[in-house]
Amino acid sequence: MFKQIHHIAITCKSLEKLKEFYIKLGFKLQKSYQDDEVIIAHLNLKGTLIELFEFNGSIKSIRVKRWDIKLKEPGLVHFALAVDDIKAAKQWVNDQLSVSTTEVTYGRTGINYFFMHDPEGNAIEVVECN
The missing domain is CATH 3.10.180.10 (2,3-Dihydroxybiphenyl 1,2-Dioxygenase, domain 1)
Structure with missing residues (x-):
């Protein structure tokens, strides 16, 4: 049923700084997204993805089918x-x-x-x- 870990998500203070760090480790920028609330970058290393989030504003969590996903809280x-x-x-x-x-x-x-x-x-x- 489960095949592998798809990605690891990290909420960061400076997406650009972390992106540069992980690119030095061999990750490649796969895709990115930006709007008024968030910047997102997907970095890929041979099929392992790191998803970086940098939030603007006051979003603290996102509701996903009764689960309170705290994307803005580092951890x-x-x-x-x-x-x-x-x-x-x-x-x-x-x-x-x-x-x-x-x-x-x-x-x-x-x-x-x-x-x-x-x-x-x-x-x-x-x-x-x-």
Whole structure:
């Protein structure tokens, strides 16, 4: 029934700043939309989409069939990006991005990983999958 994660949505203070950050990580701008209330950008990395929202005005939530979806409230625990070589990825992040990272750790689930934050503080885990 379910095939894969379609997208991850992040409400941001500066869509342009986050868009530039994720493009540096290899995401491509797939589509964008703008009106008086919101700017939306879809970024694609080999089939994984990040949907960025930047709201103007006072919209706090959107009603979707009895569910109160709070798109304007920031929040995300983390998401993970897969790499083949964790050490090379960490070196690239240190060289190319202005962010700090944790040390590479061997996790309880048997994978090597490290964490970093995007410019608005959203946590990104980088995991070695080879």
